[in-house]
Amino acid sequence: MNQIFIGKSIEYELRNQERSVVWLARKLNCNRTNIYKIFNRSTIDTELLLRISNVLQRNFFEEYINRLDFTKEADA
Incomplete structure (x- = not known):
């Protein structure tokens, strides 16, 4: 399975919406340095991802849900 780089997905969505890093930082009540750290x-954290999902109106959890694989037997 390929690793998800969630920060890059968030950055892509922010740019796609033509929003600025400063805008997102204000919405999350943090500084822009923290936003750049998130991008990397x-x-x-799931709570932070929930907040970002709500602000950007995009369900970033879908990236993880799409990777669930219940076809393998669990180790007993």
Whole structure:
């Protein structure tokens, strides 16, 4: 399975919506340095991802849901 780089997905969506880093930082009540750090993350806290999803009106959790694989037997 390929690793998800969630920060890059967030950055792509922000740019796609033609929003600025400053705008997102204001919405999340943080500074823009923190937003750039988020862009470089391969993982993210679920509460933060929920906040970002709500602000950008995009369900970033879908990227993880699409990778679920229940066809393999669980180790006993």
